[in-house]
Each structure stands twice: as structure tokens, then as C-alpha cells.
Amino acid sequence: MAVDVAALAIPTTAEIIHSPWSMFWWRMRHNPKAVIGGLIVAFLIAVAVLAPFLAKKDPNDGELADSLAPPGQTYVLGADKNGRDILSRLIYGTRTALGGALMIVFISEIIGVPIGIWAAYRGGWVDETITRVWDMLLAFPPLLLAFAVVAAFGPGLPKAALALGILYVPFIARVVRSVTLVQKEMAYTEAARALGYGQGRIIFRHILPNCISPIIVVSSIDIAYALLDLAALSFLGLGVQPPTADWGTMLSEGQLVLLTAPHVALAAGFAIVVAVLGFNLLGDGLRDVLDPRQAQR
Amino acid sequence: MIAPPLLEIEDLRISFGTRTSDVRAVDGVNLEIRPGEVLGLVGESGSGKSVTARSIMRLVPMPPGKLVSGRILFHDLDLTSLPEREMEDLRGSRISMIFQDPMTFLNPLLTAGEQVSEAIRHHQGLDRAAAREEVLRLFREVGIPSPELRYGAYPHQLSGGLRQRVMIAIALSSRPELLIADEPTTALDVTIQAQILALLRDLQHDYGMSILLITHDLGVVAEICDRVAVMYAGRIVEQAPINALFDDPEHPYTLGLMNAIPRPDLPDIAPQPIEGSPPDMAHPPLGCPFHPRCPYREPICFEDVPRMREVAPGHAAACHFAGRKAFQLITSTHTPAVS
Numbered sequence: 001m002a003v004d005v006a007a008l009a010i011p012t013t014a015e016i017i018h019s020p021w022s023m024f025w026w027r028m029r030h031n032p033k034a035v036i037g038g039l040i041v042a043f044l045i046a047v048a049v050l051a052p053f054l055a056k057k058d059p060n061d062g063e064l065a066d067s068l069a070p071p072g073q074t075y076v077l078g079a080d081k082n083g084r085d086i087l088s089r090l091i092y093g094t095r096t097a098l099g100g101a102l103m104i105v106f107i108s109e110i111i112g113v114p115i116g117i118w119a120a121y122r123g124g125w126v127d128e129t130i131t132r133v134w135d136m137l138l139a140f141p142p143l144l145l146a147f148a149v150v151a152a153f154g155p156g157l158p159k160a161a162l163a164l165g166i167l168y169v170p171f172i173a174r175v176v177r178s179v180t181l182v183q184k185e186m187a188y189t190e191a192a193r194a195l196g197y198g199q200g201r202i203i204f205r206h207i208l209p210n211c212i213s214p215i216i217v218v219s220s221i222d223i224a225y226a227l228l229d230l231a232a233l234s235f236l237g238l239g240v241q242p243p244t245a246d247w248g249t250m251l252s253e254g255q256l257v258l259l260t261a262p263h264v265a266l267a268a269g270f271a272i273v274v275a276v277l278g279f280n281l282l283g284d285g286l287r288d289v290l291d292p293r294q295a296q297r
Numbered sequence: 298m299i300a301p302p303l304l305e306i307e308d309l310r311i312s313f314g315t316r317t318s319d320v321r322a323v324d325g326v327n328l329e330i331r332p333g334e335v336l337g338l339v340g341e342s343g344s345g346k347s348v349t350a351r352s353i354m355r356l357v358p359m360p361p362g363k364l365v366s367g368r369i370l371f372h373d374l375d376l377t378s379l380p381e382r383e384m385e386d387l388r389g390s391r392i393s394m395i396f397q398d399p400m401t402f403l404n405p406l407l408t409a410g411e412q413v414s415e416a417i418r419h420h421q422g423l424d425r426a427a428a429r430e431e432v433l434r435l436f437r438e439v440g441i442p443s444p445e446l447r448y449g450a451y452p453h454q455l456s457g458g459l460r461q462r463v464m465i466a467i468a469l470s471s472r473p474e475l476l477i478a479d480e481p482t483t484a485l486d487v488t489i490q491a492q493i494l495a496l497l498r499d500l501q502h503d504y505g506m507s508i509l510l511i512t513h514d515l516g517v518v519a520e521i522c523d524r525v526a527v528m529y530a531g532r533i534v535e536q537a538p539i540n541a542l543f544d545d546p547e548h549p550y551t552l553g554l555m556n557a558i559p560r561p562d563l564p565d566i567a568p569q570p571i572e573g574s575p576p577d578m579a580h581p582p583l584g585c586p587f588h589p590r591c592p593y594r595e596p597i598c599f600e601d602v603p604r605m606r607e608v609a610p611g612h613a614a615a616c617h618f619a620g621r622k623a624f625q626l627i628t629s630t631h632t633p634a635v636s
Contacts, residue, residue, distance in 0.1 A: 111384065186401065188402055191403070
């Protein structure tokens with residue numbers, strides 16, 4: 001080959017090439033919201049995973065004699081109406097809350113991401129039809145629709161999660177559609193077509209990876225909403241069923257004795273607040289970190 | 298003896314539908330590219346040169362674009378009616394394309410090496426390790442220094458010239474018969490431009506491929522093209538071997554383009570812009586599309602559309618006065634009289 005590299009006057013010195021991951025971690029560590037949110041979320045995940053080791057008592061085994069015992073030596077956060085240790089129920093409740101919320105967001109993504117991409121990529125009447133359907137879904141208060149689903153199919157965590165998961169589809173699909181619309185018009189998509197790549201390869205290898213960061217941000221914020229909505233359904237007796245330990249049901253039980261034994265409801269309420277705050281902060285932090293325009297400020 | 302053309306465009310017409318009217322972006326283009334030649338396609342923005350090039354690859358979005366008429370023959374395949382599946386097999390393997398701005402035309406999330414490797418694996422079915430070797434070989438061939446280091450670099454970590462070299466490596470990876478280069482040097486500064494053009498010329502020679510080079514820069518054309526087609530308002534207005542075009546432009550528009558080039562050899566002469574602006578293609582002028590801006594126009598130009606006429610072997614122009622009037626390149630401060 002006749003190209004003389006030395007004559008090209010291009011610097012040949014080795015540059016330090018940062019991997020995208022190291023950049024990501026550096027930005028994460030320097031964003032207070034991401035740090036606090038991340039720590040809270042990490043703590044909750046650890047509690048959920050290590051629940052059997054952290055809880056000193058069986059969350060479902062109560063001493064009726066200790067009904068509504070105040071916080072103290074035996075029960076760090078007191079006992080509920082059935083004499084069960086509230087701290088242990090709170091710890092095990094983390095599993096139901098996180099598991100349920102993750103299930104909801106996972107279901108919404110499995111359905112929402114392909115729908116959003118498809119709508120944007122195909123455009124035309126496909127796009128019109130899909131967006132009209134989810135506009136309709138968005139017009140209903142989510143809890144109202146969840147009531148309807150649970151009323152039709154009966155209560156319980158899997159059904160409630162499925163119902164909420166489907167209701168969350170528009171939230172994720174909307175975001176995926178809008179970022180796909182942008183990516184679809186990007187020059188590299190045209191270049192990929194000029195290279196003879198098929199639709200599937202262009203969508204999954206070239207467009208989808210460029211949509212990942214908004215998906216991550218929306219997911220973590222959706223988890224916060226899912227936690228709240230699931231707790232609300234359980235509070236109303238439509239979600240998690242007793243005796244399974246869950247923050248929503250604990251809140252509901254505590255509400256009955258709010259004036260005599262406020263610690264029952266307070267503990268569960270506090271847990272919900274912390275978890276929702278954690279995921280929201282993490283989502284906000286991730287958005288700052290993953291969106292270069294925001295990070296430049 | 299002229300070899301049969303590699304690519305033949307016949308009476309190509311493409312329009313874009315808008316709410317109110319049809320814009321005729323390409324209006325009856327006839328063009329052929331012979332094996333092993335570099336054909337320059339020159340014109341202003343909006344003259345239809347990019348649409349012509351993209352229609353070869355069938356990358357013009359339809360709708361809103363619409364193929365009104367025409368055939369594009371590649372060997373004996375008609376690219377306008379080829380099934381999409383077969384078109385995908387052609388793209389990037391027998392016909393490749395490089396683009397103006399290699400920053401936006403490379404995927405920001407994949408490293409330079411991965412993008413070349415993906416193309417190689419897709420078209421040649423090599424495994425990862427063999428593809429990597431091939432990528433490094435290509436990187437060396439297109440003059441990318443320290444190829445191992447650049448393999449893992451993301452597009453934003455490379456300079457404009459290096460990015461264009463990566464694009465060229467991708468385009469060449471399957472040894473295409475035809476390379477379409479859409480303004481490949483426009484986004485680069487002048488010294489890098491010259492390097493990239495020299496590289497293209499060398500590679501064209503080594504690979505024996507044909508190049509369709511789209512540009513608005515006659516300087517670029519002079520550097521590497523064998524033949525030139527000048528486009529104006531969706532039509533080819535002049536086609537000639539490179540020397541004939543520069544020595545003896547037979548269309549006033551070509552002359553206008555040449556007069557607009559700064560002449561370092563003639564410092565007294567200021568570049569002379571072409572008066573007016575290209576026509577609104579939703580409402581093209583009657584007669585010769587160039588007549589509103591033409592200093593040599595006569596009554597016939599307002600009515601009759603000039604056809605391509607051969608004035609010398611291989612040299613044709615779509616002007617009523619091609620070969621009959623002497624169009625003067627400005628060599629003094631005297632400007633041609635406007636009739």
C-alpha cells in the first residue's frame with residue numbers, strides 16, 4: 001500500500017482511552033443525588049437478600065400476649081396487633097416491595113420497549129394506532145384500572161403486579177418511542193442501511209443500545225411509582241394478601257390502631273418513604289450522569 | 298474500446314411530495330459509470346446529486362420520495378425493482394458508500410474496530426478473530442497509525458480524518474465494485490482533504506473499483522476524477538472527460554462554477570459568484586432551468602429545454618449554444634456582458 005504513514009502528519013502518540021464504564025463511575029461518584037439514591041437502593045437490596053439473617057424473629061409468628069407492644073427491648077420497633085415483630089416484618093416486607101416493583105417494571109419493559117421501538121421505526125398508521133391506545137391507557141388513573149383488573153381476576157401479588165405492569169407500559173413505551181424517533185434519523189442508522197444490514201440488526205444492535213440510558217433512567221423512577229402503587233393496592237387489600245409481610249398491608253393494619261399504637265403504621269410508612277425517595281434520587285442522578293447535556297452544566 | 302458500463306442510470310426521475318406540490322429533485326438523469334473510473338458528480342446544494350447517489354443504494358426514503366421513472370442498471374440488475382432482500386446483499390458488499398460527516402455516520406456506542414469487524418463478519422462470515430486481523434490489515438491499508446490502539450477507540454476519540462479513514466475501511470472491507478463517496482472531504486480541513494483524496498485515488502487503483510464522487514468542489518474533482526458530470530436543478534447539464542471540462546466548458550453553468558473558484562495564479566481576478574440562486578424545484582422555470590441566471594441567454598432559452606448534445610467525443614452539454622458560442626473563462630477583470 002502506497003500510503004506513507006509518516007507523511008500523513010497524524011499524531012501517533014498513544015492516547016489514554018477511557019472506557020465508557022470508568023467515565024460512568026467517575027460521574028456517578030461525583031453526583032450527590034446518585035450517591036445517596038444508590039446507597040439507599042443498595043441498602044434495600046441487601047436487606048431484601050439477607051432478610052433471613054437480619055430478622056431476629058419469624059415475621060409471621062406472633063405472641064398474642066405482646067399485641068401492640070411498644071418499641072423496646074424485646075421488639076426494637078414494637079409489635080403489631082397479632083404480636084408479630086414489626087422490624088422483622090419490615091425486613092421481609094422489603095422482599096415483597098422490591099420484588100413486586102421490579103416485577104411490575106420488568107413486565108412493562110418486556111412489553112413497552114419493543115412496542116415503543118416498533119411504533120417509532122414503522123411510523124405511519126402503526127405508530128398512530130399504538131400511540132392512541134396508550135394515550136387512552138394514560139387517561140385513566142392507574143389505580144382505578146388496577147382495581148378493575150383485580151376485581152375481575154381476584155387479588156394477590158402476581159395478579160396485581162401483572163395489572164400494574166401492563167398499566168406502566170405507556171410510560172416506558174412513550175420514552176422509548178421518542179428516543180427511537182431521534183436515533184432513527186441519525187446518520188449512523190442510514191450508514192448501517194448502506195452497509196446492507198437488515199432491520200433486525202439495525203434495531204437491536206444499533207438503535208436499541210443508543211436508547212438504553214433513557215430506559216435506565218425511566219425504569220428507576222418507575223420503580224419508585226410501582227412501589228407506591230403496589231403499596232396502595234395492598235393497603236386497600238387488593239395486592240399482597242395477609243399474612244405475607246408487606247409494607248402496604250402493614251400500613252393498612254396500622255391505620256386501624258393509629259391513635260393507640262402509632263408505631264405500627266409509622267414504621268411501614270417510613271420504609272415506603274425511604275424506598276421511594278431512594279429510587280427517585282437514583283433516577284434523577286442517573287439522568288444527570290447519563291445525559292451528557294445535563295452533565296455539562 | 299470502451300468497456301460496458303458498470304452502472305447505468307437511465308432517465309431517473311425522483312420527486313418528493315409535499316403538502317402543496319411535488320418537488321422534482323432528480324429530473325431525467327442519464328449517467329454511466331465504467332469499470333475502474335472515477336466519476337465526479339458536481340453541483341450546488343439542492344441540485345439533486347445526493348439524491349441521485351442515494352437512489353443507487355436505494356436509501357431515498359419512500360415516501361416522501363417517489364420514483365417517477367427510470368432504471369438503474371448495475372451489471373444487468375435493475376436496482377429500482379430489485380427485492381429488498383437482494384438489495385441488502387448488494388449494499389456494503391458490491392456497492393459501498395462513504396458519507397460526508399464520519400462523526401455522525403459512525404455509531405457512537407461501538408468502537409471503530411467493532412464497526413469494521415461487524416461489516417466484515419456480516420458480509421464475509423469470518424469469525425471474530427479472523428475479522429479482527431482483517432480490520433487491522435484494513436486500518437494499516439487506509440493509513441491509520443497504531444491500528445491496535447484505534448481498534449478500541451470510540452468515534453468521538455478519533456480526529457475527523459481518522460474517522461473518515463475508518464469509514465473508508467468499512468466501505469472497502471468487502472472489496473466493492475463501486476464506491477459512492479458523498480462529499481467525503483467536505484467536513485475535513487484542507488490538508489486532510491488532500492490526504493483522503495490521495496488515499497481514495499490509491500485505493501481505487503489497487504482495488505480496481507469505480508468511484509462515484511459527489512462534491513460541490515471543482516478543486517476536489519480536478520484532483521482525482523477521470524470524468525465529470527455537472528448537475529443543475531435535477532439534471533445533468535454537462536458531461537466530459539476531466540481535461541475537456543476544464544479546458545473547454547460547454548455549459549454556462551460549468552463556466553460559472555469555474556469563475557467562482559479563487560485563482561491564486563491570477564491574483565488580480567476576484568472569484569465571480571453566479572448571480573441569483575438555484576430555482577425552486579416545486580416550480581421550475583420553463584425552458585432551460587439555468588436561463589434566469591445565465592449571462593448568455595437568448596429568447597429560445599425561455600421556451601425550449603435544451604437536450605444533451607455531444608460537442609466532442611465523450612463531451613456533451615445541455616445548452617442550446619454548446620459548441621456554437623464561445624463561453625469565456627474570466628481571465629481579466631472584464632465581465633461578460635449580460636444580454
